[in-house]
Amino acid sequence: MSTENEGAAVPPAPSAPPVPVDAPAAPASQERPAAEGDAAPTAPLPPVPGGAPAGSHGTASHHGTSGANGTSSANGASESSNGTQPYAAPAASNEPYPPATQGSAPDASWPPPPPPGTPPYADNGAAGVGAGGVGAGAAGGAAGGAGAGSGWGATYQQPAPKSGRGGLLAAVLIAALVAGGLGGGLGYTLAKNDDNTSSTTVSASDSGGSFKRDPGTVAGVAAKALPSTVTIQAESSAGEGGTGTGFVFDAEGHILTNNHVVAEAVDGGKLTATFPSGKKYDAEVVGHAQGYDVAVIKLKNAPSDLKPLTLGDSEKVAVGDSTIAIGAPFGLSNTVTTGIISAKNRPVASSDGSGSNASYMSALQTDASINPGNSGGPLLDAQGNVIGINSAIQSAANGLGGTSQSGSIGLGFAIPINQAKYVAQQLIKTGKPVYAKIGASVSTEDTTNGAKIIDRGTAGGSEAIEAGGPAAKAGLKPGDVITKLDDRVIDSGPTLIGEIWTHQPGDQVTITYERDGKTQTVELTLGARTGDS
Numbered sequence: 001m002s003t004e005n006e007g008a009a010v011p012p013a014p015s016a017p018p019v020p021v022d023a024p025a026a027p028a029s030q031e032r033p034a035a036e037g038d039a040a041p042t043a044p045l046p047p048v049p050g051g052a053p054a055g056s057h058g059t060a061s062h063h064g065t066s067g068a069n070g071t072s073s074a075n076g077a078s079e080s081s082n083g084t085q086p087y088a089a090p091a092a093s094n095e096p097y098p099p100a101t102q103g104s105a106p107d108a109s110w111p112p113p114p115p116p117g118t119p120p121y122a123d124n125g126a127a128g129v130g131a132g133g134v135g136a137g138a139a140g141g142a143a144g145g146a147g148a149g150s151g152w153g154a155t156y157q158q159p160a161p162k163s164g165r166g167g168l169l170a171a172v173l174i175a176a177l178v179a180g181g182l183g184g185g186l187g188y189t190l191a192k193n194d195d196n197t198s199s200t201t202v203s204a205s206d207s208g209g210s211f212k213r214d215p216g217t218v219a220g221v222a223a224k225a226l227p228s229t230v231t232i233q234a235e236s237s238a239g240e241g242g243t244g245t246g247f248v249f250d251a252e253g254h255i256l257t258n259n260h261v262v263a264e265a266v267d268g269g270k271l272t273a274t275f276p277s278g279k280k281y282d283a284e285v286v287g288h289a290q291g292y293d294v295a296v297i298k299l300k301n302a303p304s305d306l307k308p309l310t311l312g313d314s315e316k317v318a319v320g321d322s323t324i325a326i327g328a329p330f331g332l333s334n335t336v337t338t339g340i341i342s343a344k345n346r347p348v349a350s351s352d353g354s355g356s357n358a359s360y361m362s363a364l365q366t367d368a369s370i371n372p373g374n375s376g377g378p379l380l381d382a383q384g385n386v387i388g389i390n391s392a393i394q395s396a397a398n399g400l401g402g403t404s405q406s407g408s409i410g411l412g413f414a415i416p417i418n419q420a421k422y423v424a425q426q427l428i429k430t431g432k433p434v435y436a437k438i439g440a441s442v443s444t445e446d447t448t449n450g451a452k453i454i455d456r457g458t459a460g461g462s463e464a465i466e467a468g469g470p471a472a473k474a475g476l477k478p479g480d481v482i483t484k485l486d487d488r489v490i491d492s493g494p495t496l497i498g499e500i501w502t503h504q505p506g507d508q509v510t511i512t513y514e515r516d517g518k519t520q521t522v523e524l525t526l527g528a529r530t531g532d533s
Contacts, residue, residue: 215383215384216382216383218324218336218338220384221324221380221382221383221384222324222326222336224384225247225309225324225326225378225380225384226276226326226334226336227275227276227277227307228247228248228306228307228308228309229245229246229247229248229275229276229309229326229327229334229377229378230245230246230247230248230255230273230274230275231243231244231245231273231274231328231333231334232244232245232246232255232257232261232262232271232272232273232283232297232376233271233272233273233274234261234262234263234264234265234269234270234271235264235265235269235270235271236264236265236267236268236269237267237268237269240264241264241265241269241270242261242264242373243328243331243373244257244258244260244261244262244327244328244373244374244375244376244377245257245261245326245327245328245373245374245375245376245377245390246261246273246297246376246377247309247326247376247377247378247386248306248307248308248309249296249308249309249424250306250308251306251307251308252298252302253298253299253302253303253306254286254296254297254298254424254428255273255283255296255297255298255299256294256295256296256376256389256420256424257294257295257296257297257375257376257389258293258294258295258375258376258389258391259288259289259290259292259293259294259295259359260293260350260351260359260375261295261375261376262285262288262295262297263288265285266285266288270282271283271284271285271297273297273299274333276333276334279303281299281300281301281302282299282300282301283297283298283299283300284297284298284300285297286298286427286428286431287426287427287428287430287431287432287433288427288433289423289426289427289433289532290359290532291359291360291433291435291501291532292359292361292415292419292420292423292433292435292501293350293359293361293391293415294389294415294420294423294424294427294433295376295427296424296427296428309378309380309384309385309386310384310385310386311385311386311417311421312381312383312385312386312387312417313387313417313418314364314387314388314416314417314418314419315416315418317341317344317364317381317387317416318341318344319340319341319342319343319344320340320341321340321341321381321382322338322339322340322381322382323338323339323340323341323366323368323379323380323381323387324336324337324338324368324379324380324381324382324384325337325338325339325366325368325369325370325374325377325378325379325380325390325412326377326378326380327370327371327373327374327375327376327377327390328373328374328377329369329370329371329372329373329374330371330372330373331373332373335374337368337369337370338368339366339367339368339369339410339412340366340367340368341364341365341366342365342366342367342410342411343364343365344364344365345362345363345488345499346362346363346364346365346413347360347361347362347363347491347492347494347495347498347499348360348361348362348363348391348392348413348498349444349494349498350391350392350413358444358494359391360494360497360498360501361391361392361413361415361416361419361498361501362416362419362488362495362498362499362501362502363388363391363392363413363414363415363416363498364379364387364388364413364414364415364416365411365412365413366379366388366412366413366414367410367411367412368412369408369410369412370390370393370408370412371393371407371408372393374390374412375390375391375392376389376390376391377389377390378390379414386417387414387416387417388414388415388416388417388420389414389415389417389420390412390413390414391413391414391415392412392413393408393409393411393412393413394409394411394412394413395409396409416502418502419501419502422504430530432530432531433530433531433532434505434528434529434530435501435505435528435529435530436500436501436503436504436505436507436526436527436528436529437469437470437500437505437526437527437528437529438469438470438471438476438500438511438524438526438527439465439466439468439469439470439471439472439473439527440453440464440465440466440469440471440476441453441454441463441464442454442482442493442496442497443493444492444493444494444497445492445493446492446494447491447492447493448491448492449481449483449491450481450482450483450490450491450492450513450514451481451482451490451492451493451495451496452479452480452481452482452493453465453471453476453477453478453479453480453481453482454478455478455479464478465477465478469527470524470525470526470527471524473524474511474522474523474524475522476511476513476522477515479515480513480514480515481513481514481515482496482511482512482513483512483513483514483519484510484511484512485499485500485509485510485511485512486509486510500526503526504526505526505527505528506525506526506528507525507526508523508524508525508526509523509524509525509526510522510523511523511524
């Protein structure tokens with residue numbers, strides 16, 4: 001609608017009874033200023049019939065708009081039937097209208113009877129009913145029209161202004177709160193009734209540790225092998241020592257490990273072995289082989305429920321096979337690492353750091369992480385069988401050996417279990433190692449041409465060729481360079497020693513050697529040497 005007049009704002013006029021059919025049309029009159037705000041227009045006030053009581057409704061318009069039929073709108077000003085101009089209601093005022101200056105006897109037909117079912121007008125304080133609706137108390141009487149007993153001559157009370165924007169804001173807030181409460185309650189109920197209906201996540205039926213791992217997995221192998229491994233603490237009589245690893249060799253309490261792990265405790269030292277369960281046992285050295293770097297210790301008061309690890313066949317191991325190493329790197333017990341066999345028959349010379357003779361092995365090479373403290377621990381295949389004893393690492397700092405504290409660079413070496421088993425059995429049986437030999441001394445210099453039999457007098461007074469030994473019987477002489485043992489290429493003295501020690505005394509082997517530029521072969525039977533001296 002269009003606003004014709006602007007001025008002081010007035011409150012909305014009350015609704016009024018319907019206009020009688022025979023009432024004269026009210027002439028157009030001056031419009032009152034429009035009320036400010038968003039209050040909705042009210043129903044039209046009827047023109048006062050002739051003879052209506054003074055003070056009848058003759059008010060200015062609320063918005064001052066014109067109707068579509070050419071007459072003044074329901075909100076326009078109306079004139080009494082006797083031609084007297086009524087007073088306009090003061091803006092935003094609750095004062096009664098003054099009586100009209102002229103009037104006549106009331107028309108018996110006015111006011112018209114209320115519609116059926118409409119309650120009679122009540123006193124102020126009772127419910128008031130008018131064309132505009134029902135109000136309560138005094139306000140209700142005013143909003144519903146004139147209260148009972150006041151008559152048409154009674155004063156008219158303007159209703160209090162309504163707050164349009166504030167009411168809307170309150171309604172919106174209430175609706176938001178109600179909607180929020182309903183939404184929260186509904187969400188909680190749905191989540192409580194079915195925890196999976198509104199989620200796309202998938203939960204495992206079992207958590208880790210509540211189900212059994214397959215035997216072929218790393219977790220399955222580790223779970224089976226760990227209870228049969230021990231962390232070894234070796235201490236000399238002077239209080240010096242270190243940490244290594246070992247594993248159960250048999251049910252009698254024998255533990256297989258490296259010689260350099262227990263070397264400090266050999267002469268009057270102290271040994272303890274601790275299982276992953278935390279049970280600790282004192283132990284003693286049964287035998288040790290410095291050349292093989294193998295040792296056997298035995299638990300004192302060993303438990304009756306020991307479970308030895310299954311020994312595999314290191315000859316059947318292939319490059320690329322999976323490996324699992326267990327040990328106590330840098331003292332961190334029960335550590336499991338994985339890798340593969342990266343090479344076989346790797347010639348390795350290592351030392352226990354005591355300045356004594358070196359150990360030699362034709363080792364299994366693995367990239368499983370092996371560090372100081374892993375020494376003596378088992379190297380397992382994918383089925384959990386022991387295929388080697390972790391013994392040495394290639395260190396970027398100090399080369400091969402058991403004394404370097406440098407970490408793994410992916411080059412670890414293990415004694416093949418076939419060799420270690422033979423040595424362990426000899427140590428348990430006699431307390432001393434038995435070495436295979438050819439009966440010749442060779443140079444330990446690092447060369448690539450082969451293992452040269454040394455000349456007389458260069459080996460600390462010992463003869464280069466042992467009289468009556470295997471080499472002498474085969475016709476070997478000082479200066480000969482051995483290049484092969486069976487089908488193994490020999491590039492140096494340590495390589496030859498390590499390869500011989502993979503055999504047992506009495507084995508027959510084929511030696512390929514060079515003399516005066518000519519290659520020759522000879523067969524010989526390996527002899528035996530007992531002890532490290």
